[in-house]
Amino acid sequence: MPEPSTTRMRAYVVGQRSWTSLLWNAITSFDVSHGASIAEIPIPGINDSEVLVKVKAVAQNPTDFKHIDMVSPPNSIVGCDFAGVVDQVGANAPGNWKVGDRIAGVVHGGLHTDRGSYAQYLKAEGDLAWKIPDSVTDQQAATYGISAVTAMQGLYLNLDVPWPDENARSTPKELLVYAGSTGASLFAIQLAKLAGYRVVTTCSPHSFDLVKQYGADAAYDYHDDDTLAKIKAEFPNISGAFDGISAGQSTKICSQAIAGGRGKVITLGPGMKSSVKGVEVVSILMYTLLGRPFQLFAPLGPKWLTVPEDRAALVRFYAMLPSLISRGLRSPPTKVVDGGFDGLRPGMDLLKAGKISGQKLIVNLS
Template sequence: MKALITNRHLISRIVNLAFGKSLSSNGAEFKDVPIPTISDDEILVKVKAVALNPTDFKHIDAISPPSSIVGCDYAGEVTKVGKNAASVWKVGDRVAGAVHGGLYPDRGAFAEYLKTDSDLCWRIPAEIEDTAAATYGVSAVTAMHALNARLGLPWADDDQQNTPRTDPKDRPTILVYAGSTSAGLFTIQLAKAAGYTVVTTASPHSFDLVDKYGADAAFDYRDPSVVDKILANHPNISSAVDCISEGVSTDICGRVLRPNGGKIITLLPGAKSKYPGVESELVMSYTLFGRAFQWLPPVGPKFPALPEDRKALVRFYSSLPRLTATVKPPPVKLEGVGFDAILTGLDKLRAGKVSGAKLVVKMV
């Protein structure tokens, strides 16, 4: 099969990491590699569409060891079923999800075929197109990881959600920094499903977008008085999800939480709270796949297998087919068809030229 394969060795990866960007754009190339062999607990998927994430080009530029298949988010069709998965899946079923792309030579989404654990994916409803289904990958599971698995918010499929809090005074409030990102839009929706009032930051041109996805209030993150304005209107915030985790984002979240104390979930290493009483916790959502791994191997930090995280992903994807009317996909922007469109799309992400939409590529 054809796949997008990384080729950078350790020195160039470390240099790119030190500079914060790639010095060249040739860190991955199309190659013919064997179709993955599946275990009894896995399924083989013919990839129909993929969604692009910043983590994809970051893996190409710095994180991935050579000979790894890139790509996380996918939608496709089951073509082979392990014997232990046959009670759930059959050949021809439509399936979507995320895999840990960029680390393994036989597991990644930017390929003609991929393999995945049979319980770490979800069944696409008939009314959902492949391009939309592919967006419920890294961004969606990161939102679930932050809110439900770490901050302890009620799950979207909890029975108690049948009787939501109607009085705004009865709802706790959460801050979602960068609500117009794909992770931000999913976080807004899952927090609303949990019965929370959602305050978010965005550029003014994205206020209509975050409002459409359920935000109760939006503030301009570039406004020097943004913290004062948030606190004047919402003084009791004690939890936040920082969907950028770079620059001043975590500091703004910390200043909003400082009067009450609380917890910030961050998405990148190095983003930490400096305020007493305000805790920050990194979520590395690759732990949801239930395997120990290392970032920037062989010299980077190691992450253990976390069985409870894996259980959270199983729960989320098992319930997702019933939740797509409540948890909608982000706006989809079709980048093109075929492998070449993946590279052009990743270059746009690398250059910061994508806003308010999820880039998706059709594979067939």
């Protein structure tokens, strides 16, 4: 494909799909992200509060193929997580950005024709991004998108975990991070430890060393029928749980692990119910952090309004992220998928096939 002119760029864009194909994908989950392809489209224009970013590296998330397969309107640009370099700065863009600064963040990809990270350029609001320190590579920086901000949203906004600029718990509380080796959970474990919690997690035995390196105090195999009993025996005071996979029995097990049947479970999927009276199950969606109303499956699907407190929390988190990194907050292990734009689809195929464990897939786009 020829290099784009100054006004056009390469991007990974959703094609036209029929309602029947969308329904088929939703029911079968067989169609592996084949509803999108590389296209040449206009470079998005920015408004006064935005910056234009030349994208260097993107991290891949399950939501990318879920949007393609089930949610995205035609012509939307796929991809949420990014790291790159500032190319243009809006007249009043917050963040004191200069052309050439290294920048990373997250956008709601797969929903808009002019906003998404699987592209040579993207536009982002100046305060919904962060400055990458010299110690962090573009590939590592790209992982502080969906995974990191979902952990932040779950813990700081919903589980009453103190922010890093507040006092850590003087008497340690206990937190269950279910599915500790997922992207969001590796951040949740670290944020909970920064706040002084004892953290117990579940994962496959091959991930035990990994989750302990990221701070977990104990790890149990979620395939083992006795795991719940073992967790309750060693961690009898769990008051909250972050369900980092929200699949199968995970939310039920989280609910049952809460001490005394009083506490809260954060799930990442819709419609999860508590199986224990007195335990509240709260479903979160990280897109509410981005400060824009949105609708999935328009025009009939559910709508989300703006949540100003959520947006303010993301601004606060990204402003403090460089200092958190200097205090030891680490990206999950990364694995680069070769091929630039041609690597985007194979990466999503690997994610959808469940072949990625304890790693963020990265694609270098320039």
